[in-house]
Amino acid sequence: MTQHDADGSVPALRTDRLGRRYGKVWGLRDCTLEVPAGAVAALVGPNAAGKTTLLEMIIGLLEPTEGQVSVFGQTSRADTAETLARVGYVAQDHPLYRDFTVADMFHLGRAMNPSWDQELAAARVDALGIPLQRKVRRLSGGQRAQVSLAMALAKRAPLLVLDEPVSSLDPVARLEFMRDVMASAADAALTFLISSHVVSELERFCDWLIVLSHGHVQLAGPADDLLAAHRLLTVPRATPDAELPGTAIHRTDSDRHSTVLVRAGADQLAAQGRPGWQADPVSFEQLVMAYLQRPTTVTTHDDPAPAAERPGPNTKAVPR
Amino acid sequence: MFRFRLDGSSGVPPYLQLVHQVRQSLLLGYLREGDRLPTVKDVAADLVINPNTVVKAYRQLEHERLAGGRPGQGTFITATATPVAPEAQQDLRASLEAWLRAADEAGLDDEAVTALIAVARQDLKKERVP
């Protein structure tokens, strides 16, 4: 069964009310999102937000408790060869077998993946000056990350999931790694889903944004559209949220004024604006931080059809 | 090869920065009709930015008829923007500097100068429209 986007193309990734429970605790709940083919999507959230849980279900390493995942229209079933073949994966801290050589790692890739492209893997490490016969434990952190990326790319899967790929790297290694990711995205029209807990610098890499916190999707959609749909309002302190246009996402109160990040269309702002109010565009970082700091678990879905936004059920993500 | 640059702190979206740089370079004569712009992959790798951003910038340039893609060959500058002749540029620059000094002495700060220019421009445009 293949599901199509409004414009007829198959989304690279689609999750439908995905959830995962560990004992009595829901690590992730009611997660519905979509990533179009060819996008570079960022999955942002604090460390216990459920990012890794979500990614593992997308890859096929973890079975959902409820809901489902589909990759390029094909429904995923955890731990089956068909599902595992569709997603390339670089786990956090880039695990490799320490006493293997780089050549051994590629041999493993070849043995365990029918779609393995040995030439691609070898060419990548060659271009980076990493010798095939070097043991993994003698590689630098940046080199290990590059070998992991080469393995994920050589699998020739159309969707690549990178779990915090640069958080353990020094700034130079970080830049070089992302340079390769950007070049690969341009080259092969791959779809990337990159998780991060560092928000600054995301803007240049991603064109699709997913904000996850407290086990729920807080925000999801095309980065540019989301930025355009939010404003930073400066209003008198006494102004209640109800009087503000759109939905108030995050509010900071000072003595005489408040700064409120709202989700509102241009017409709403025009209609409800007041003299003495100021509306400024929102930066990427401000947008993400506002949603991360949002106290409730009301979810706002970015539906492909421009319907009015609907708050999700007020479910709790903490144990009874 | 033409190389772009990115100003991470400017607050201007990356794709617009790329478009501006092409426009500016056309005006200053650094880019001419027929010049080939770098490939999407080259720009994405060079600046370490999302290739879709570059695609968006190039599409905007096409929309503004400044550049166009030739299938299989790349993106080329199509506009013949009348570049400002160097002497005219220098004259304009000199009178601009004089004006800025005068504005500074009159007590206008950066924001006031920008606002003044914006207002003056608006008025001029109104004048031109028949």
Add this chain to the structure above:
Amino acid sequence: MIWVTWRQHRGQAIACLALLAALAVYAIIESTSMRTAFSNDDLAACLARSQGTGCPAAVDAFMNKFGSEVNIAFWSVALIVPGLIGVLVGGSLIARELEYGTWRLAWSQTVPRSRWLAVKLALVTGGLIVLGAAMTAVITWYRAPMDRLTGHFLHNIYDFEGLVLTAYILCAFGFAVLAGLLIRRSIPAMVAAFIPWLAIRLVVEFVLRPHFMTPLTIQGNCGPPNGCGYGIGTVPQATGRIGDWVLSINGNTITYQPADRFWPFQFIEAGIFVALTAAALGATVWLLHRRAAWTA
């Protein structure tokens, strides 16, 4: 997947081969003098004729010269070494992947984890069977002259010959693989597997083994001057036959297991340990398949 298993267990395989080689070298060197002494003293003919009663001096001399080394030193080794081999190989098989996070790499390739585990277990188990068989063969060959005096039903000797050595290794391996999955750390898994393995090993050997089949009794002449002896230093056993396993002597009543029950007993005991191995490995495969949810 076959190459992957080989490459990941290559170090262990080489260590096992080295162990086997060392054992073989030791056996070859030490057995020369033993075999020479055996033929020089013409013990073979005496044993065939009289079960050793006809040449007590020669028997005593031989036992004194080679007994401690061949009989006693081996026993503690018999108790520990198969268990150690099993837990060292098995403890890290799954646990190492979980410990170091490489399960995220191993199980996200295009091979479902059940298949990953099945191939690994099949190949490593096969390797351990070959190792066990080879060790048994070397030790049996080495002990051959001494076995002509003591038989191979007695405690120390029985544990090395026949099938049980391999079965002990497999059982320790099975326990360790399961422990590794549950505990997720290699060394604790090895310890957690070794202890029950050792306990079962001792219980089976000392409590169950004497009664695999109902022991026979025979009336002997156990008064003075000679009395009735049993145990590994006695040639022949109180039943008058080499190779019997005397369990106890009560006055003149000798309770024993006859020598021809050696192989049935081997099959029974090996069967117990192989069944435990199968249960442990089966539980491991089932658990891994069912619980597709792992945190580091």
